[in-house]
Amino acid sequence: MPAAETDAPLPAPPPLSEHWALFLDVDGCLLEFEDDPDLVRVPPSLSTQLALIAQRLDGALALVSGRGIAGIDRLFAPARFPAGGLHGVELRGAALPQAEPAAAVEPAAWAAVVADARAWLAAHPRARVEDKGRALALHWRAEPEAEPRVRAFAALALARLPGYRLQPGDCVLELRPDGADKGAAIAAFLAQPPFAGRRPVFAGDDLTDEHGFALVNRRDGISIVVGNRQPTLATHRLADPAAVRRWLQEAA
Numbered sequence: 001m002p003a004a005e006t007d008a009p010l011p012a013p014p015p016l017s018e019h020w021a022l023f024l025d026v027d028g029c030l031l032e033f034e035d036d037p038d039l040v041r042v043p044p045s046l047s048t049q050l051a052l053i054a055q056r057l058d059g060a061l062a063l064v065s066g067r068g069i070a071g072i073d074r075l076f077a078p079a080r081f082p083a084g085g086l087h088g089v090e091l092r093g094a095a096l097p098q099a100e101p102a103a104a105v106e107p108a109a110w111a112a113v114v115a116d117a118r119a120w121l122a123a124h125p126r127a128r129v130e131d132k133g134r135a136l137a138l139h140w141r142a143e144p145e146a147e148p149r150v151r152a153f154a155a156l157a158l159a160r161l162p163g164y165r166l167q168p169g170d171c172v173l174e175l176r177p178d179g180a181d182k183g184a185a186i187a188a189f190l191a192q193p194p195f196a197g198r199r200p201v202f203a204g205d206d207l208t209d210e211h212g213f214a215l216v217n218r219r220d221g222i223s224i225v226v227g228n229r230q231p232t233l234a235t236h237r238l239a240d241p242a243a244v245r246r247w248l249q250e251a252a
């Protein structure tokens, strides 16, 4: 996807409006990165704050993440928000108008791919293999030397997973079903209440979020990139997750 090639600084987003539909990415946007995805914790104050904002928006707040919906729920419990999981492959609170169901792999074949990934990366004990059920994330944040081996494994494993694609991210390469993306997920939410008719606003930090920025820009919304990633289609910028949380705090 072509992204804006400009060095001009992007403005901070305006204060939250009650007329918005708010879509928020999780890792790297609401939450700082950790070396191990399983060690990420959501402060109870953040869940409460998001629940208050959701109330102000008549429920038009959704989390749109590369994590699965079950994983999102575990992080934000006891709060439970409308959610797009696995980069838009899973949806709760909206329906994707996709013609074909997302690719499904036999459980035994999936288990074999996961086991092979663990064996392949055994030489890199601090690399992480995150099994998300229908997607597999291979992380090298804690051990950057593992990246070439991750890339080699992912290329081979892709051939064993019909209907799958590679999803690059921040110190991670994922194998996930093709067909949906975060833009499609946001569009699906915007097609129905309580999101329909509101101005879409999406904040995210990674390559996968550019699909969301493109969709929101087409709908006269506000796209917010978190961090210093360039190029980007986003029209606004916040420095880091702490700045995102401060921006939300002002709204709660």
Ligand SMILES: O=P(O)(O)OC[C@H]1O[C@H](O[C@H]2O[C@H](CO)[C@@H](O)[C@H](O)[C@H]2O)[C@H](O)[C@@H](O)[C@@H]1O
Binding pocket: 025, 026, 027, 028, 029, 032, 033, 034, 035, 036, 037, 040, 064, 065, 066, 067, 068, 130, 132, 137, 139, 140, 141, 169, 170, 171, 172, 174, 206, 208
């Ligand atoms: O779309 P997101 O909500 O940003 O999810 C993208 C991936 O985020 C997680 O990985 C990232 O965060 C980890 C925890 O901080 C970090 O260790 C890793 O390096 C990052 O890539 C998550 O584990 C993945 O499943 C998501 O797809």
